[in-house]
Structure formats: C-alpha cells, structure tokens
Amino acid sequence: MWKDIFIKRGCLKLNLTKVYENLRNEISLKLSEKRFHHSLNVEIEAIELSKLYGSDEEKTKVAAIAHDLAKAFSDDELIKMAQKYSIKIDEIQYNFPQLLHGSVAAHICSDRFGISDLDILNAITYHTTGRKNMSLLDKIIYLADVIETGRYFPGVEEIRKIALKDIDNALILACNSTLIYLTKENYLIHPLTIEFRNSLLLKGGNIYEK
Amino acid sequence: MWKDIFIKRGCLKLNLTKVYENLRNEISLKLSEKRFHHSLNVEIEAIELSKLYGSDEEKTKVAAIAHDLAKAFSDDELIKMAQKYSIKIDEIQYNFPQLLHGSVAAHICSDRFGISDLDILNAITYHTTGRKNMSLLDKIIYLADVIETGRYFPGVEEIRKIALKDIDNALILACNSTLIYLTKENYLIHPLTIEFRNSLLLKGGNIYEK
Numbered sequence: 290m291w292k293d294i295f296i297k298r299g300c301l302k303l304n305l306t307k308v309y310e311n312l313r314n315e316i317s318l319k320l321s322e323k324r325f326h327h328s329l330n331v332e333i334e335a336i337e338l339s340k341l342y343g344s345d346e347e348k349t350k351v352a353a354i355a356h357d358l359a360k361a362f363s364d365d366e367l368i369k370m371a372q373k374y375s376i377k378i379d380e381i382q383y384n385f386p387q388l389l390h391g392s393v394a395a396h397i398c399s400d401r402f403g404i405s406d407l408d409i410l411n412a413i414t415y416h417t418t419g420r421k422n423m424s425l426l427d428k429i430i431y432l433a434d435v436i437e438t439g440r441y442f443p444g445v446e447e448i449r450k451i452a453l454k455d456i457d458n459a460l461i462l463a464c465n466s467t468l469i470y471l472t473k474e475n476y477l478i479h480p481l482t483i484e485f486r487n488s489l490l491l492k493g494g495n496i497y498e499k
Numbered sequence: 500m501w502k503d504i505f506i507k508r509g510c511l512k513l514n515l516t517k518v519y520e521n522l523r524n525e526i527s528l529k530l531s532e533k534r535f536h537h538s539l540n541v542e543i544e545a546i547e548l549s550k551l552y553g554s555d556e557e558k559t560k561v562a563a564i565a566h567d568l569a570k571a572f573s574d575d576e577l578i579k580m581a582q583k584y585s586i587k588i589d590e591i592q593y594n595f596p597q598l599l600h601g602s603v604a605a606h607i608c609s610d611r612f613g614i615s616d617l618d619i620l621n622a623i624t625y626h627t628t629g630r631k632n633m634s635l636l637d638k639i640i641y642l643a644d645v646i647e648t649g650r651y652f653p654g655v656e657e658i659r660k661i662a663l664k665d666i667d668n669a670l671i672l673a674c675n676s677t678l679i680y681l682t683k684e685n686y687l688i689h690p691l692t693i694e695f696r697n698s699l700l701l702k703g704g705n706i707y708e709k
Contacts (some may be wrong), residue, residue, distance in 0.1 A: 358659045380667065380697075380701065381697060384701060394503065449641055465683065465685070468678065468682045469679055469683070470683055472678045472679055472682070473675065473679070475671065475675070475700060477697050477701070478696065478697065480690055480693055480694070480695050483688050483690055483693050484690070487590075487591060487687050490686075490687055491594060491687070
C-alpha cells in the first residue's frame with residue numbers, strides 16, 4: 290500500500306527535525322493534555338531505548354511523538370478515516386475501531402506531514418497490536434508506549450528493568466501483560482498480537498524446554 | 500482433506516456402538532490409567548452437556564472417548580504420524596507438537612476405526628485449540644475436556660455452573676483460563692484459539708459495551 294502512495298506522490302527527502310516540530314505542535318493542539326504528556330514520555334523512553342539498542346534517533350523521535358496522533362478520534366471517525374485512506378479493516382478492527390488508531394496515524398503522517406520512511410510508518414502502525422518479526426524501531430515504540438514513566442500496572446517495574454538488558458524478553462512480558470488484561474476483560478484479541486508474541490518466543494528458541 | 504480420504508475409501512454407515520466399544524478398548528490399553536479415567540470423565544460430562552444442548556448422544560460418546568486417543572504419543576511420534584496422514588503442520592505445531600494430538604487422533608479414528616462422520620472428526624481435531632465458529636459437538640467436547648469432574652483449577656466451579664445455562668459463556672471463560680495459563684507460562688498460543696475466542700465474543704455482540 291505504501292509503495293503505491295509514494296509512487297503517486299513522489300518521494301522527497303524530508304527534514305525530520307522540522308517534521309518532528311510540526312507533529313509535536315499538532316499533537317499539542319489535538320490531544321488532551323494527559324495524552325500529550327504521555328506522548329512526550331514515550332519519546333523520552335524511546336530515545337533511551339534507541340541509545341541502548343542503536344535505532345536511528347531522529348526516526349525514533351518522530352515515530353514516538355506521532356504514535357498516538359489519531360488517538361483522539363472516535364470509533365466512527367477512525368472507521369471513516371480508515372475508509373478515506375483505503376486501509377483494509379478486518380473483523381476485529383471493525384468491532385473495536387480503536388485498534389485502527391495506529392494505521393490511521395501512519396497515514397496522516399504520510400499524507401499531511403510528508404513522511405515516507407517505512408520504518409517510521411510501520412512503527413506507528415503496529416505500536417498497539419505488534420506484528421510478526423518486528424523491526425528494532427517497531428519494538429522500541431511498542432515497548433516505550435507500555436513502560437513510559439507515567440504507566441502504572443502490576444509488573445511494570447520488572448519490564449522496565451529487563452528492557453535495559455534484553456528488549457525481546459521485555460517485549461514478551463509487555464505483551465503478556467496486555468494479553469492477560471484483554472483476556473480478563475473479555476476484549477477481542479487481534480491475531481497480530483499473537484503472531485508478535487509467538488515470533489518472539491520462537492526466536493528465543495526455548496519452547497521445547499518449557 | 501477428509502473428503503479425499505472418504506472418496507478413496509468409500510463411506511460406510513458404521514455401527515457407532517461397536518465403534519465406541521473398540522475405541523474404549525483401545526484407549527484402556529494405550530493410555531495411562533489416569534488419562535483413561537480422564538477420558539471416561541470427559542464422556543460423562545459430554546453426555547450431560549449433550550442432554551442439555553441437544554447434540555447427538557451417540558456421536559458425543561464416540562468423540563468424547565476418542566479425543567485423547569493420540570495423547571500418549573511423544574512429540575516425535577506425533578510429527579511422524581502427522582506426516583504419515585499428510586496433516587499440514589504449522590510453525591506453532593511444529594514447535595509444540597502436542598498440539599497435533601487432536602488431528603492425529605481424528606485421523607486414527609478415520610483410518611483404523613472407520614469413522615467418517617465429520618462432526619465427530621472435527622470435534623476430536625479441535626478439542627485443544629478450538630476454532631472459529633465451532634459446531635455444537637466441537638463446543639461440547641472442548642468444554643467437557645476442561646470441566647470434567649477430575650479437573651481442578653481456579654475458576655472451574657464457576658465455569659461448571661455457567662455451563663449448565665450458557666455454553667458459549669462457559670466456553671469464553673474456559674478459553675480465558677487456558678489463555679492466561681499459556682501466557683503466564685510463556686507457551687506459544689495457537690492462532691485458532693484466538694479465532695475461537697474472538698468468534699464467541701463477536702457472537703455475543705457485547706463488544707462495544709465493554
């Protein structure tokens with residue numbers, strides 16, 4: 290999908306510092322104070338992880354500040370935006386449209402802020418569900434979103450500690466925590482989240498030993 | 500797959516009472532005493548559910564007694580049997596071969612005991628993972644396996660109570676319990692289990708209210 294969009298528009302090399310400023314300004318206007326603050330915290334956490342694991346810091350800043358750009362939209366608005374951007378809506382997303390806020394944010398980043406970097410767009414798209422075989426930037430944004438300093442839930446301290454040493458194990462714990470919450474609350478679970486967790490466990494290679 | 504097998508062999512109308520006796524004899528010889536006892540308990544529970552919800556009692560008995568027919572096989576044996584029966588092995592099953600014991604049991608039932616009833620074969624195949632839009636017999640065998648009188652785990656009493664009134668809600672709770680266990684233990688989760696749970700939640704229609 291992104292390839293068609295970029296070909297249509299022509300790819301430009303953007304000044305990511307300027308893009309970051311525009312995005313930060315936009316979310317300060319469009320998101321609640323609480324969510325704006327969360328976005329800044331995610332950026333701080335993502336930069337720390339970036340320094341530890343070696344992702345591109347400028348891309349990390351942009352993906353982090355933009356990840357919740359579409360979070361203030363209602364369910365109906367998300368469905369309409371997804372239709373506008375020709376995003377394929379699956380049965381789970383149709384019934385739980387908040388799952389679309391990542392994809393919609395990525396399309397707004399491409400459409401209105403000129404971002405054509407696939408690493409950034411994917412990290413924003415998959416920051417809630419995860420996906421199979423995530424890139425380093427995907428992992429950093431997903432994890433930063435879960436463990437930023439404003440988050441409080443049972444086990445978060447352990448995940449923060451492990452995040453300093455082993456990003457994949459921290460991600461498994463973060464994903465487990467989300468899964469247990471979704472399960473207990475009788476929420477739908479997106480198949481991508483299971484593919485994400487399974488791919489991390491399989492990479493770890495210790496399945497037979499369990 | 501089953502269609503090809505049945506065409507090749509020719510479908511016979513079997514005496515299910517005789518098939519049941521043969522299966523019961525086989526599992527009394529091949530399974531441990533504990534697992535044989537479990538199979539008998541599953542049969543008792545499945546018959547109770549059958550009377551409540553109206554599945555064919557003879558088919559229910561056969562599916563219940565046969566569901567763990569392949570449970571004594573080792574991981575390597577399950578892989579070999581699956582290959583022998585041309586069962587497609589996915590990445591999750593390959594890494595956690597015990598997930599194949601349902602499919603392998605169904606194929607043994609077809610191959611060695613002459614069962615060609617798809618309702619029975621599917622209920623045996625999917626009794627561990629579940630699947631999207633389960634049949635009544637699928638549901639009864641899955642649930643009976645979880646709540647038979649020998650099972651003890653937190654919440655089982657509540658599931659047993661709800662099973663008397665609302666099989667779908669009991670299944671959601673049973674599936675939740677399995678998911679939480681698999682998650683906490685860092686086991687792989689089969690995508691079919693998520694499709695199973697999502698399809699039950701979507702059927703309930705109360706997703707938006709959560």
